[in-house]
Amino acid sequence: MERFLLGARPTLTRVEVADQAGVPLELAEELWGQLGFARTADDDVAFTTHDVEALRRTAELVSLGILGSGSQAALVRTWGRSYARLAEWQAELLAGLALADDHPEQAIVDLVREVTPRVEELQDYVWRRHLASAAQRLLPAVEGSAEASRMSVAFTDIVGYTSRSKNLTEAELVDLVETFEDETTRAVVAVGGRVIKTIGDEVLYVADDPSAAVEVALSLTARGEDDDDPFPRVRAGVAHGEVTSRLGDVFGPTVNIASRLTSLARPGAVLVDRGAFEALTGSDDDPGTAPDGTPLAKLLDRAADELADLSPYAEHGGLKFRRLRRTSVKGYRALEPWVVRRAKRPS
DSSP: HHHHHSSSOOOOOOHHHHHTTOOOOHHHHHHHHHHTTTOOOOTOOBBOOHHHHHHHHHHHHHHHTOTTTTTHHHHHHHHHHHHHHHHHHHHHHHHHHHHSSSSSSHHHHHHHHHHHHHHHHHHHHHHHHHHHHHHHHHHHOOOSSOOEEEEEEEEEETTTHHHHHHSHHHHHHHHHHHHHHHHHEEEEEETTTTEEEOSSSSEEEEESSSSHHHHHHHHHHHTTTOOOOOOOOEEEEEEEEEEEEEETESSHHHHHHHHHHHHOOOOOOOOOOHHHHHHHOOOOOOBBOOTTSOOOHHHHHHHHHTTTTOOOOEEEEEEEEEEEOOOOTTTEEEEEEEOOOEEEOOO
């Protein structure tokens, strides 16, 4: 099975691989470590000619500037982590199927021979489709550095996950998380958004259009409140503003605010920040200053804080908003949240 998966029987040591590839051993070891490969001794025969070719191609990417000094470690680590997680899941799946057979040792070998070529082709296809989509989205905007852009960032979080998981079997817990991740991903993709990552009981996604991000959050929270729907009860936070994208992840204050809003949201609720509220309603005009020089925005904020508990919902574009009191959370002394709901349609 090892020979089949690696493409040949191991016949080379790490020193021989580096020498044949024309790559310094120190660089080879650094790359292998970043990929998450197990360290071997100088005399361990653990490599094949395919490792030589892979190392040579990596050196070519370095020479082309694709793996520059600033991006090499992060990019290679991302490759390693992603494929390691995928391989772990695939191996567990095949092992489970093999153990159900009367002859598991032979069954696993047969499965690997039958499944691996098909999975390899499918992974290449999926990667190319995602690469084409990313290129269409990002390349037209490239002018020098296009890493920072305005977008909406949202977190959706399972309510009471920790306490709930204590009362579930392993199979039930896996089913809960998979249902949550699968249905959330479907909802995000359906509106043109992108799932950035899943973090246990939480999904982080982005959308260029704040309406799309809020629509996903509202639809998921509504499903969670339906007793007949197996989708878990959730809460969500959406923020809109400048976001830095790097290696498929997103960073910056907008991401942090979306996370803080999610932690503040009540079960079944969706909170948005000032940036999302203004983007959704167009309420971004500068109100000017009062006669004494105090910005009217500050006076309005004070009044809004005092009346927040009594203020009615304001409707706009099929949505209704209610401003909550400013709240101090980690990193933000006066976070401004709005509850957003769907406006009732006239009967």
